[in-house]
Amino acid sequence: MVSEQSKQAIYFTLFKSATVLSVAILLFVLLFIFCEGAGVVDIKFLTSMWSHREITQGGILPAIMGTFFLAIGVSVVSIPLGICTAIYLNEYAKENLLTRTIKLAIRNLAGVPSIVYGIFGLAFFALFLKLGGSLIAASLTLGCMTLPWIITASEESLKAVPNSFREGSYALGATKWQTIKTNVLPHSFSGIMTGAILGLSRAMGETAPIIMVGATFFIAHLPNSPFDKFMAMPYHLYILATQHSSPYAREYAMGTALVLVALIFMLNLGVFALRYNLRKKKAW
Amino acid sequence: MFNYKNTKEKLIELFFSTTGILTLLILIGIFVFLFVTGIHTFAKITPTDFFLGEQWNPDAYGTPKWGILSLIIGTLMIAFGSLVMSIPLGLAGAVYLSEIAGSRTRELLKPAIEMIAGIPSVVLGLIGILFLSPLIANVFGLSHGLNAFTSSVIVGVMVLPTIISISEDVLTSLPNEFREASLALGATKWQMIRMTLLPAALSGIVAAVMLGLGRAIGETMVVLMVAGNSIAMPTSFFSPVRPMTANIAIEIKEVVTGSLHYDALFAIGLVLFVMTFIVNFISDIIVEKHVRKYRW
Numbered sequence: 001m002v003s004e005q006s007k008q009a010i011y012f013t014l015f016k017s018a019t020v021l022s023v024a025i026l027l028f029v030l031l032f033i034f035c036e037g038a039g040v041v042d043i044k045f046l047t048s049m050w051s052h053r054e055i056t057q058g059g060i061l062p063a064i065m066g067t068f069f070l071a072i073g074v075s076v077v078s079i080p081l082g083i084c085t086a087i088y089l090n091e092y093a094k095e096n097l098l099t100r101t102i103k104l105a106i107r108n109l110a111g112v113p114s115i116v117y118g119i120f121g122l123a124f125f126a127l128f129l130k131l132g133g134s135l136i137a138a139s140l141t142l143g144c145m146t147l148p149w150i151i152t153a154s155e156e157s158l159k160a161v162p163n164s165f166r167e168g169s170y171a172l173g174a175t176k177w178q179t180i181k182t183n184v185l186p187h188s189f190s191g192i193m194t195g196a197i198l199g200l201s202r203a204m205g206e207t208a209p210i211i212m213v214g215a216t217f218f219i220a221h222l223p224n225s226p227f228d229k230f231m232a233m234p235y236h237l238y239i240l241a242t243q244h245s246s247p248y249a250r251e252y253a254m255g256t257a258l259v260l261v262a263l264i265f266m267l268n269l270g271v272f273a274l275r276y277n278l279r280k281k282k283a284w
Numbered sequence: 285m286f287n288y289k290n291t292k293e294k295l296i297e298l299f300f301s302t303t304g305i306l307t308l309l310i311l312i313g314i315f316v317f318l319f320v321t322g323i324h325t326f327a328k329i330t331p332t333d334f335f336l337g338e339q340w341n342p343d344a345y346g347t348p349k350w351g352i353l354s355l356i357i358g359t360l361m362i363a364f365g366s367l368v369m370s371i372p373l374g375l376a377g378a379v380y381l382s383e384i385a386g387s388r389t390r391e392l393l394k395p396a397i398e399m400i401a402g403i404p405s406v407v408l409g410l411i412g413i414l415f416l417s418p419l420i421a422n423v424f425g426l427s428h429g430l431n432a433f434t435s436s437v438i439v440g441v442m443v444l445p446t447i448i449s450i451s452e453d454v455l456t457s458l459p460n461e462f463r464e465a466s467l468a469l470g471a472t473k474w475q476m477i478r479m480t481l482l483p484a485a486l487s488g489i490v491a492a493v494m495l496g497l498g499r500a501i502g503e504t505m506v507v508l509m510v511a512g513n514s515i516a517m518p519t520s521f522f523s524p525v526r527p528m529t530a531n532i533a534i535e536i537k538e539v540v541t542g543s544l545h546y547d548a549l550f551a552i553g554l555v556l557f558v559m560t561f562i563v564n565f566i567s568d569i570i571v572e573k574h575v576r577k578y579r580w
Contacts, residue, residue, distance in 0.1 A: 008474035018376030088304030113502025205404025
């Protein structure tokens, strides 16, 4: 009979291999993108306009700028509104059934598929409000999608501030806003920001919703108003990978993927570093 | 008497409650708008034809077909396939990180695994097209590798960080008394994990899986690029399928606004909304219960 000790050894080795495999998947994906894409990424690729006829002659500057503008638009729409809502729900709203239901609903909205936000954006922002396919329609659509993520993340950091911090402030005669401003926000601010950055980095990689609200494969100029159509990296690489006839299309799709993933990972790494330092500092 | 301080406080509270209510209105508005647009469909197509009809062919001349059963089955096949792959792998990873690995290893590996969630789905779809589908076509001797199986593997990878991360949180949150009591009775570490920790964490793990299921149902880009897009009723895991999300993405740009086809796509969106909402809701309730049970 197999002893308990050797059973344990077998299972633990299995568990370890599963973890190693998960990490190996990540490394493989990153390595694959790098090996396949690095060949086309150079200064010209990053800084010149897209050449529609001969794709090897141009770069993805307009797609990079489009994703960048979109990220700014989404932050403007969802970050202030999301943080204020979280402050309202966590600090001002009475803790009753209604508030709990609202919080629950918002957490669940965070899991609604992005394509559902996409068709909503198409019907409401693009068609009903007549914004058409434009940078502003896409920002509003992705803004609605990121709103629940940002509220949930902000709420969590606000909840993590111990109540004794608030009580101490009240005991010294501070008003509610003074308490929030001086004793709650300073301790939750970095947590709120990391949540917001993570949400934003996820929004930057979203493709399905922007297909419907204004992303386009090719325009000859950078968007010069919020009502212009725009190019964006995820949509660009999707079309290159699935619908483009050039023999170089897939290589260029990989190059675009490399730039996009590099950008998103830099944001993510920053967040993880920040969180790590935060956890070390917080002692309560 | 005019109290400046009080007025300021009132104004600030008013500001925050206004933004809070505004956000709520937006979020409720999204649901109402989808509901109103999608529900039109059922005035012209009976729910039975819609949910149980096996053929989806809105452009057919004369008698268009509006059945989404094959689309629902496509969605469920990929969701099921991805969970079959990610549950064992995810659980093993969570147990390793929470109970076996040292704290330094955990600090390093957990963020690394969570980073998988940061890879945009369109990039994973691209890798599916360029790497995985040719590989699977070769291994199984298929003419091409764009099918439910290939997309299940990739969606499984996407779901993995959700399952590992939440299950690990749940295991770590169990009180240490559980571990100590079990070890004091002479259990080996594996017996302790199997007989004490896993049963206690079961509800939380179920919640993690449900959350993963929600993500798998809603995934669009991977299935759009890798699942094969065939609207025929799938016959095996190696059939090309078209899940609901992919169907919306393919057809929405070509339909006439306000037509029955347009409304029907919104009805599919509504189905997705309701499905993911219910799955997430159940997961949320389970977590809440779990947290209340083990908070001392």
